[in-house]
Amino acid sequence: MEEADGKAKKAGGRLCCICNQRRAALKRPKTLEQICRECFYEVFEEEIHQVIVDNQLFRRGERIAIGASGGKDSTVLAYVLSELNRRHNYGLDLFLLSVDEGITGYRDDSLETVKRNEIQYGLPLKVVSYKDLYGWTMDEIVKMIGLKNNCTFCGVFRRQALDRGAALLKVDKVATGHNADDIAETVLLNILRGDIARLSRCTSITTGEDGPIPRCKPFKYTYEKEIVMYAYFKRLDYFSTECIYSPNAYRGFAREFIKDLERIRPRAILDIIKSGENFRISTTTKMPEQGICERCGYISSQKWCKACVLLEGLNRGLPKLGIGRSRGFNKDRKGRKENNGTSIESKQCGTLDF
Amino acid sequence: MACNGSGSGSGCQSNCYKNEEVVEAEASEWTKPAGTVTDPIANNLCIKCKLNYSISGYGGVDDGRFCADCFGSNLIGKFRFAVTSNAMISPTDKVLVAFSGGPSSRVALQFVNEMQLKAQKNYDASRDRSLPVFGVGVVFIDERSISPIPSHVIDTAIKDISLIVSNLAPPTKELHIVPIETIYSSSSNDGRDRLKKLVDAINDPTGKEDFLLHLRMLALQKIAAENGYNRLVLGSCTSRIACHVISGTAKGQGYSLSADIQYVDGRWEIPVVLPLRDCTIQEIKMFCRLDGLKTIELSNHHSGINGLVSSFVTLLQEENPSREYTIVRTAGKLIPFHFNGIPEIDDCNVPLATQRRQKRYNNLKPPESILSESFCPICNSPLNKSDILGLSNQGSCQKTTDTFFAACCSSCRFQILPRDLSSREHFYSILPQPMVARVKQGSCDNLSLLREQIQDCLLSDGEDET
Numbered sequence: 121m122e123e124a125d126g127k128a129k130k131a132g133g134r135l136c137c138i139c140n141q142r143r144a145a146l147k148r149p150k151t152l153e154q155i156c157r158e159c160f161y162e163v164f165e166e167e168i169h170q171v172i173v174d175n176q177l178f179r180r181g182e183r184i185a186i187g188a189s190g191g192k193d194s195t196v197l198a199y200v201l202s203e204l205n206r207r208h209n210y211g212l213d214l215f216l217l218s219v220d221e222g223i224t225g226y227r228d229d230s231l232e233t234v235k236r237n238e239i240q241y242g243l244p245l246k247v248v249s250y251k252d253l254y255g256w257t258m259d260e261i262v263k264m265i266g267l268k269n270n271c272t273f274c275g276v277f278r279r280q281a282l283d284r285g286a287a288l289l290k291v292d293k294v295a296t297g298h299n300a301d302d303i304a305e306t307v308l309l310n311i312l313r314g315d316i317a318r319l320s321r322c323t324s325i326t327t328g329e330d331g332p333i334p335r336c337k338p339f340k341y342t343y344e345k346e347i348v349m350y351a352y353f354k355r356l357d358y359f360s361t362e363c364i365y366s367p368n369a370y371r372g373f374a375r376e377f378i379k380d381l382e383r384i385r386p387r388a389i390l391d392i393i394k395s396g397e398n399f400r401i402s403t404t405t406k407m408p409e410q411g412i413c414e415r416c417g418y419i420s421s422q423k424w425c426k427a428c429v430l431l432e433g434l435n436r437g438l439p440k441l442g443i444g445r446s447r448g449f450n451k452d453r454k455g456r457k458e459n460n461g462t463s464i465e466s467k468q469c470g471t472l473d474f
Numbered sequence: 475m476a477c478n479g480s481g482s483g484s485g486c487q488s489n490c491y492k493n494e495e496v497v498e499a500e501a502s503e504w505t506k507p508a509g510t511v512t513d514p515i516a517n518n519l520c521i522k523c524k525l526n527y528s529i530s531g532y533g534g535v536d537d538g539r540f541c542a543d544c545f546g547s548n549l550i551g552k553f554r555f556a557v558t559s560n561a562m563i564s565p566t567d568k569v570l571v572a573f574s575g576g577p578s579s580r581v582a583l584q585f586v587n588e589m590q591l592k593a594q595k596n597y598d599a600s601r602d603r604s605l606p607v608f609g610v611g612v613v614f615i616d617e618r619s620i621s622p623i624p625s626h627v628i629d630t631a632i633k634d635i636s637l638i639v640s641n642l643a644p645p646t647k648e649l650h651i652v653p654i655e656t657i658y659s660s661s662s663n664d665g666r667d668r669l670k671k672l673v674d675a676i677n678d679p680t681g682k683e684d685f686l687l688h689l690r691m692l693a694l695q696k697i698a699a700e701n702g703y704n705r706l707v708l709g710s711c712t713s714r715i716a717c718h719v720i721s722g723t724a725k726g727q728g729y730s731l732s733a734d735i736q737y738v739d740g741r742w743e744i745p746v747v748l749p750l751r752d753c754t755i756q757e758i759k760m761f762c763r764l765d766g767l768k769t770i771e772l773s774n775h776h777s778g779i780n781g782l783v784s785s786f787v788t789l790l791q792e793e794n795p796s797r798e799y800t801i802v803r804t805a806g807k808l809i810p811f812h813f814n815g816i817p818e819i820d821d822c823n824v825p826l827a828t829q830r831r832q833k834r835y836n837n838l839k840p841p842e843s844i845l846s847e848s849f850c851p852i853c854n855s856p857l858n859k860s861d862i863l864g865l866s867n868q869g870s871c872q873k874t875t876d877t878f879f880a881a882c883c884s885s886c887r888f889q890i891l892p893r894d895l896s897s898r899e900h901f902y903s904i905l906p907q908p909m910v911a912r913v914k915q916g917s918c919d920n921l922s923l924l925r926e927q928i929q930d931c932l933l934s935d936g937e938d939e940t
Contacts, residue, residue: 311719312790312797314804373793377786381724384779385680387888388724395728398858400809 138163149345150386157353164350168338169204175325177336178212183291185217187282188237188245190230193297195237195358196347197339201295202241215289216241219281220249221274222257223364230359240357248285250277254431261434262365270365273434276426280418286333298337301344301378304389307396308374316401323396330410331419343389345382520544529764533756534795542764549761552752553585560737561816562747563705565593568609570650570703570744572694575614575635575770578709581758582750584767586610586707587642594645612639613650613697615690619666620654620673623772631770638768650697657692657906668904675901680725680778681889688853691742692908698744710748713755713787716801721783725885730855732808740813741847741854754791754798811847811856850883851912852890857883874913875902881913 136144136156144154148163155163171177178184186201188194198216205212218234221227231247238245251257254277262270286294303323310319321327326336339347351358381388412418413425420426433441519541520528526541540548557563563586571586573579593607614635618628632651639649658665669689676682698706710718715735722731733739739746750758762769776784790797847856861883875898879891892898902910 307723308720311723311801311804314800314807316804316807319804373790377782380782380786381779384782385678385724387726388779391726391885392723394726395723395731398729400729400732401807402809 146349149349149382150343152386160349160353164342164346165200165204168200168342169208171325171341172204172338177295177326177338178210178293180211182293183213183215183289185215185246185286185289185291185294186243187294187296188216188218188234189297190218190233190237190359191297192347192351192358192360193299193339193344195233195356196351197295197297198237198241198243199354199356201338202243214243215291216243216245217282217285217289217291217294218245218247219278219285220247220251221278222250222259224259226361226364229361233357233359236357246285246289248281248288250281253277253281253284254427256431256434258365264434267365273430274365276430280425280427283331283333283418291333294333294335295338296335297339299339299342299344299347300389300393301375303337303340303396304392305374305378307392308378312374319396319399320401323393341390341393343386531756532760533754533791534799537795546761546764549753549757550585550588553749554589556737556749556751557589560747562738562749563589563608565605565608567705568611568703569705569707570611570613570694570698570701571707572709573612573614573635573639574709575631575772576709577758577762577767577769578711578714578750578755580638580709580767580769581753581761582707582709583612583642584765585749587647590645591643607645610645611648611650611701611703613652613694615693616651616653617686617690618653620669620686621773628772631772634768634770648701650701652693652697654689654693656696657689657908659907672901672904675892675897676890677892678778678889680780683777683780684853685890689906691854692906695742695744696908703744706742706744706746708746708748709750711750711753711755711758712798712802713791715748715751715805716798717780717784717787719801719805720787721780724779724783725889727855727883727885729858730883731805733811733814733856735802735805736810736814738815740815741811741849741856745816751802848881849912850881850886851878851909852882852886854912855883875899878902878910878913
C-alpha cells in the first residue's frame with residue numbers, strides 16, 4: 121500500500137489514462153488505472169449499466185424496490201439506479217424499501233438517512249418493521265437470547281420482511297446492494313463451511329425467480345472500494361456505522377483475507393466470483409422442495425417457514441428452537457400440533473398473502 | 475482399522491458453522507461413552523488400544539486420543555485405504571515417488587516402502603508366486619539453476635536424500651537425481667540458460683511460483699516416462715490441497731479445480747496419484763517426529779497469493795482443527811473429470827479384491843461427455859467453454875504464438891504470460907518443447923490433421939467450399 125501511494129504521488133501531474141485531458145485524480149481500485157473523477161463516474165456507472173443490460177436484470181415498466189439500509193452500498197445503488205433509469209430510459213418505477221429491525225442507536229439513525237434519500241432522489245419509501253411483522257424488535261430479541269445467534273434471527277426475519285415489504289409495494293423485483301466483495305466473501309465462506317448447495321447459488325446475479333419476488337444484485341461486479349469512492353466524491357449522504365449487534369469474528373476473517381488478496385492482486389475478487397460461477401457442481405443435486413408455510417403462507421421447504429419456527433421459539437420462551445440444525449422439528453410438530461396449536465399467539469404476518 | 479476413515483469423516487460432518495453450540499453438544503456426546511466405565515481420556519490412555527498413553531500435537535479432531543502406535547497405524551491406514559480404494563498401485567506397476575525431502579514426500583516414500591515390503595513378504599510366502607511385487611523408484615528434482623538456494627545446501631540435501639533412499643528396507647530403490655533443465659532436450663548448459671530466462675520473464679511472483687510447479691511436473695513426467703514407470707506418487711497432503719482449493723479459487727481456476735484435487739489425476743502421460751490426500755501436514759510432521767524420519771526443508775516459503783492463502787488456511791486450521799478437511803471435502807463435491815480415475819482394469823493379474831474395491835469406490839460415474847477436453851498448454855488444466863470460445867474466435871490460422879497464447883487458460887494468461895508482444899514472442903521461443911507441443915496436439919492442428927488424411931480427394935487448396 122505504501123509503495124503504491126508513493127507511486128501515485130510521484131505521478132502527481134499525470135493525465136487521466138482514459139480521456140487524456142484532465143488530470144488523474146484517483147487510482148481505480150479495480151484496475152489500478154489512474155483516471156480523473158469524471159471518467160471514474162462514467163466507467164463506474166456504465167459498467168453497472170452493462171451488467172444490467174447483459175443480464176437483463178429489469179424489463180421496461182417493471183416496479184423495482186431497492187433494498188435500502190442507509191449504508192453506502194444501498195445509497196449508491198439508489199442513486200445510480202435512478203440516474204441510469206433516467207439516462208438510459210429503462211422505464212422503471214423505483215422504490216426504496218427499508219426494514220426496521222428495531223435496533224436503537226443503529227437502525228433508527230440509518231433510517232433517518234434513508235428518509236433523507238427519499239427526498240433527495242425523489243423515490244417513494246416504504247418501511248416495514250420487525251415489530252409490526254413479528255411483534256418483536258431486535259432489541260427485545262437480544263434482551264432475551266443474548267448476543268449469540270441473534271444474527272440468525274435478524275437474517276431470517278429480514279429476508280421475509282423484505283419480501284413482505286415488496287409485496288406491499290407490489291413490485292416485480294427487489295434490487296439489493298450486494299457488491300463484488302460481498303459475493304467473493306460468500307463464495308469463500310461456503311467453501312470453508314462445505315456448503316455446496318449455497319456455493320452453487322451464491323454467484324447468481326438474480327435469485328428467487330421461483331419464489332414470490334426475485335432479487336437481483338446490480339453491483340455483483342462492483343468493488344466495494346469503488347462504491348465508497350463514488351459515494352465520497354459525489355458527497356452522497358449515507359450512514360456508516362456498523363450494526364451494534366453484529367461484531368462477527370468469523371465473517372471478519374474472510375473479509376480481511378479478501379482485502380489482503382485485493383491488495384496483492386485487485387483482480388482476485390473478480391476471479392473468485394468467476395471461480396464461483398464456473399465450479400462444476402452437479403445441477404441434479406436435489407433441491408429442497410418448495411412449499412408454503414402452513415402458518416403464514418410464506419415460501420418454505422418445510423411445514424413451517426424458518427421465521428415461524430424462530431418466532432414460535434421466541435413466543436414460547438424457547439429461543440434455541442430452530443437454531444442450528446432444526447433436525448426433526450418440523451416432523452415433531454406433526455405429532456404435537458394438535459395439543460399445541462392453540463397456544464401460539466402473535467405474529468400478524470399470516471394476514472399477508474402471496 | 476474401522477475407525478480410520480469413519481473417524482475423521484464423522485468429525486468433519488459435524489462441521490456446520492450455523493451454530494457452534496450444536497458442534498459443542500455433539501463433541502461432548504462423542505466423549506460420553508468413554509466416560510462411562512473407565513475413562514481412557516481422563517487417564518490419558520489411547521482410546522483405541524487403551525494400553526498406552528495418548529499423545530497430542532498432531533491436530534485434527536482426534537488430537538490427544540491415540541497413542542503413538544495407534545496414531546501411526548491410523549495414518550498408514552488412511553494412506554493404504556486411499557491406495558487400494560482408488561487402485562493407485564497394482565502388483566505389476568512400477569511407481570515413482572517424487573521426493574523433495576520435505577515431510578509429506580518423506581512420509582509418502584515411507585508408506586510406499588512399507589506397502590512394498592508387505593507385498594514382498596506375501597510374495598515370498600505364497601506358493602505359486604502369481605502376484606509380482608510392484609517396483610518403486612525415487613526422484614529428486616534439482617532446481618539449483620532457478621532457485622535462490624545456494625548450491626552447497628542443495629549438495630548436502632542430495633547427499634542426505636541418497637542416504638535416506640539407500641537406507642530404506644529392500645528391495646533396493648533406484649534414485650534419480652535430475653536437474654530441472656532436463657525438460658529441455660538440448661545440452662544442459664543451454665537448457666539452464668533458457669530456463670533462467672524463461673522464469674525471469676515472469677513478473678508476477680505468484681505466477682512465477684506456479685510456473686515452477688508446472689515445470690517440475692514436466693520434469694517428473696519425463697523421468698517417469700523415460701524410465702518405464704507407470705505411476706507418479708506425490709506427497710500432496712490435505713493441508714496442501716486445501717491451500718490449492720483456496721488459491722485456485724482466488725486465481726479464477728474454479729472450473730479446473732476439481733481436476734487437481736482427486737486421488738488420481740490421469741491427464742498426464744504417467745498418471746499422478748495423491749495417496750496422502752486425507753492426511754494433514756500436522757499428522758505427517760508428527761509421524762516424522764515419532765518415527766525419527768529425517769526430513770530436509772529446502773524451501774517452504776510461498777510468495778504472493780500462495781503465501782497469503784497458506785497463512786490464511788493455517789490460521790483457520792488453528793481456529794478449527796477440521797477446517798482443512800472441510801475445505802477439501804467441499805472441493806471434493808465438485809464434479810471430477812473423466813481422467814480423474816485409473817481406468818478400470820480387467821487384467822487377471824489384478825487381485826479380484828482390488829477390482830471390486832475399485833468398482834465400489836470409484837465414484838466417477840461415466841462422465842456426461844468424454845469430449846476430448848482441451849487443456850491449457852502451460853498448466854495443463856482443462857479449459858472452460860468460455861475459454862475455448864475465446865480460442866476459436868481467434869481464428870484458426872494465425873501465427874503460432876498467437877494460437878499458443880489464445881490456447882492458455884485466463885489464469886495463466888494473466889499471471890504467467892508476458893504482457894507485451896515482443897516479450898511474448900521471446901517467451902514462446904524459449905518454452906520447453908512439451909508445453910509448445912500441447913497446442914500442436916490441440917484443436918488447430920486437429921483440423922489440418924484431418925485435412926491431411928483427405929488431402930488426395932480435395933480439388934482445391936482453399937477452404938472456402940465449406
